[in-house]
Amino acid sequence: MAAALSAAVDGASVLVLESENLIGGTTAISGGAVWVPNHRFSYGALGTDDSPEEARTYLLGQGRDQTLDHDIIDTFIDQAPKVARFVEEHTYLSWIPVAWPDYTSDIQGASSFRSLFPGPFAPSVLGDAAALVRPPKKSGMARNPLPLWLINGIQGVWMAGYAMIGSFLEACLVKGVDVRTEARVVRLGRSDAGVDAVDVQTAAGTRSVAVRKGVVIATGGFEDSDELTTRHLGKPFPIQVSPRGHRGDALALVEEVGADLVAIDQAWWQPGIQVPGEELDGRPISRLVQGERALPHTIMVNDAGERFANEAVSYNDLGAVMRTPDENGEMPNSSAWMIFDEYYHRRYSFLGVEPGGEYPANVYQAPTLEELAAKIGVDPDGLVRTVKAYNPEAAKGRDPWFGRGTSTFERFFGDHNPFLGRLSLNAWAPTFAERMRKRIAKLIGPVAGLVLGRVARARRPDRMRKQLVRPLVTLMRPALKNPATGALGPIDKPPYFAVRIETSAIGTIGGPRTDHQARVLDASGAVIPGLYAAGNAGGATTQGFYGGAGGTITLGMTFGYIAGRDAASR
Numbered sequence: 001m002a003a004a005l006s007a008a009v010d011g012a013s014v015l016v017l018e019s020e021n022l023i024g025g026t027t028a029i030s031g032g033a034v035w036v037p038n039h040r041f042s043y044g045a046l047g048t049d050d051s052p053e054e055a056r057t058y059l060l061g062q063g064r065d066q067t068l069d070h071d072i073i074d075t076f077i078d079q080a081p082k083v084a085r086f087v088e089e090h091t092y093l094s095w096i097p098v099a100w101p102d103y104t105s106d107i108q109g110a111s112s113f114r115s116l117f118p119g120p121f122a123p124s125v126l127g128d129a130a131a132l133v134r135p136p137k138k139s140g141m142a143r144n145p146l147p148l149w150l151i152n153g154i155q156g157v158w159m160a161g162y163a164m165i166g167s168f169l170e171a172c173l174v175k176g177v178d179v180r181t182e183a184r185v186v187r188l189g190r191s192d193a194g195v196d197a198v199d200v201q202t203a204a205g206t207r208s209v210a211v212r213k214g215v216v217i218a219t220g221g222f223e224d225s226d227e228l229t230t231r232h233l234g235k236p237f238p239i240q241v242s243p244r245g246h247r248g249d250a251l252a253l254v255e256e257v258g259a260d261l262v263a264i265d266q267a268w269w270q271p272g273i274q275v276p277g278e279e280l281d282g283r284p285i286s287r288l289v290q291g292e293r294a295l296p297h298t299i300m301v302n303d304a305g306e307r308f309a310n311e312a313v314s315y316n317d318l319g320a321v322m323r324t325p326d327e328n329g330e331m332p333n334s335s336a337w338m339i340f341d342e343y344y345h346r347r348y349s350f351l352g353v354e355p356g357g358e359y360p361a362n363v364y365q366a367p368t369l370e371e372l373a374a375k376i377g378v379d380p381d382g383l384v385r386t387v388k389a390y391n392p393e394a395a396k397g398r399d400p401w402f403g404r405g406t407s408t409f410e411r412f413f414g415d416h417n418p419f420l421g422r423l424s425l426n427a428w429a430p431t432f433a434e435r436m437r438k439r440i441a442k443l444i445g446p447v448a449g450l451v452l453g454r455v456a457r458a459r460r461p462d463r464m465r466k467q468l469v470r471p472l473v474t475l476m477r478p479a480l481k482n483p484a485t486g487a488l489g490p491i492d493k494p495p496y497f498a499v500r501i502e503t504s505a506i507g508t509i510g511g512p513r514t515d516h517q518a519r520v521l522d523a524s525g526a527v528i529p530g531l532y533a534a535g536n537a538g539g540a541t542t543q544g545f546y547g548g549a550g551g552t553i554t555l556g557m558t559f560g561y562i563a564g565r566d567a568a569s570r
């Protein structure tokens with residue numbers, strides 16, 4: 001959509017082809033955050049500063065200066081803030097900067113103020129086309145410094161990825177972009193001059209469409225293809241967290257035109273839990289497991305009952321550990337168990353269940369760790385040994401094995417009540433606090449929706465930020481100083497609980513290699529004229545390094561924009 005909009009703004013005649021019946025892909029059900037170093041929105045209110053040099057130090061740190069394409073990284077750092085402004089100029093989308101630590105938060109160049117979330121979107125401006133956008137799915141986190149509970153209660157306006165896609169679609173339609181659903185691109189046509197046609201499959205059959213300026217492949221990843229995940233990532237994903245449509249068509253499309261491939265063994269890893277009955281597109285869809293892992297009184301173990309990772313790192317880093325093969329090529333940790341105790345159950349909401357509530361059937365429960373282990377097929381001795389060693393260290397806020405709770409990011413979602421401490425409602429009456437939040441959200445949701453709808457339609461993002469950013473950041477900033485004890489605590493209050501966590505991906509990364517203009521390259525490094533790729537379909541701009549919240553969509557949006565402009569100029 002970013003490519004379509006930038007090309008249309010530059011005067012090109014644009015056709016968007018979407019294979020599914022709804023527009024938006026994974027982006028529509030996502031948080032819609034983008035990670036934009038040096039964005040410079042509301043820096044006064046955020047109390048921060050940033051620079052291209054800082055961003056470069058971060059992105060090219062830890063040896064990445066040896067592996068990443070410096071032209072691509074420099075282009076991203078230079079263009080991403082400009083693209084964010086372009087989006088505000090041409091769409092109803094507004095960006096709300098928040099406090100959110102970069103995922104590798106304690107290395108040089110890291111920041112806690114690079115993530116931007118979409119402001120509200122009023123679907124009325126889309127008219128009938130609103131029905132074309134993929135709606136969001138249920139989500140939620142046990143603890144989140146962002147007041148998601150309030151945001152989720154807002155009615156009548158779209159938020160997050162839904163707002164993002166709604167805004168882009170509206171702007172594209174206004175600019176005359178032709179948007180077709182249930183239209184799958186199945187082949188690229190190539191002549192000596194470059195890519196000059198696409199074959200499109202619809203219910204009426206397959207036909208060829210001539211292309212004058214170029215084709216931008218933005219078909220997402222291949223996480224849904226058992227064949228491709230087996231071939232490139234070792235084995236299929238047992239669960240899915242993205243919608244249908246991620247078959248990896250990009251790989252088939254570019255193979256015929258001789259593109260080189262890059263980062264084909266990489267993914268944006270995501271541990272998830274399948275709650276019985278939760279579905280999307282007629283098949284099971286799992287919940288992302290994020291802050292829940294970073295709370296005290298829980299650990300993750302493998303079938304031997306042993307911890308294998310720092311549970312509080314980013315989903316991408318944890319998922320990568322889970323999918324790491326051993327010397328026999330097996331992945332012993334790809335399917336693990338989250339173990340927690342009654343204290344956790346009483347104190348935190350989990351899988352949409354309020355503190356102390358009744359869990360769905362996939363959460364096992366037993367009065368002792370041994371019995372729990374027997375129920376779930378985990379080695380009881382291993383589990384007891386692990387918990388026994390873990391508890392005294394965790395009680396002191398220490399993890400001598402994996403260093404959990406040592407970085408700002410690992411503590412960000414922890415259990416800490418910075419404003420009132422033990423006197424806060426969260427601390428002494430968590431169930432009541434949760435119910436109160438729900439009630440408040442329900443009460444003010446409709447009114448807030450009306451107000452935000454008007455604000456969104458007014459298209460005054462600077463004014464919105466002036467009102468919103470300071471209070472929001474005042475609320476969130478203390479979480480940057482959470483103590484390690486907020487991420488660690490003993491597992492010693494029976495009964496004990498266990499739930500299966502599997503590794504999946506919010507998108508795979510590998511696909512056609514691109515240059516800093518998002519142009520697809522062949523095996524000799526030459527540009528294939530008229531062919532571009534962006535997002536999870538290809539490019540692999542950071543080759544799997546996840547900068548921070550918004551670290552995937554930002555790449556698709558930035559290089560999609562660049563591709564659209566470059567194509568329009570041909």
Ligand SMILES: Cc1cc2nc3c(=O)[nH]c(=O)nc-3n(C[C@H](O)[C@H](O)[C@H](O)COP(=O)(O)OP(=O)(O)OC[C@H]3O[C@@H](n4cnc5c(N)ncnc54)[C@H](O)[C@@H]3O)c2cc1C
Nearest residue numbers: 019025026027030031032033185220245535536550552553
């Ligand atoms: C719950 C959730 C929350 C997330 N939150 C965030 C977040 O806040 N920030 C962030 O950066 N990332 C987030 N992610 C990850 C992010 O959503 C994805 O990495 C990103 O949206 C991928 O964008 P894309 O444009 O590459 O693919 P998509 O958004 O999936 O779009 C690809 C589209 O191409 C279509 N398509 C496929 N093949 C064809 C074909 N042959 N012809 C025509 N159309 C085709 C697909 O149907 C799909 O609609 C989240 C993911 C999930 C699941």
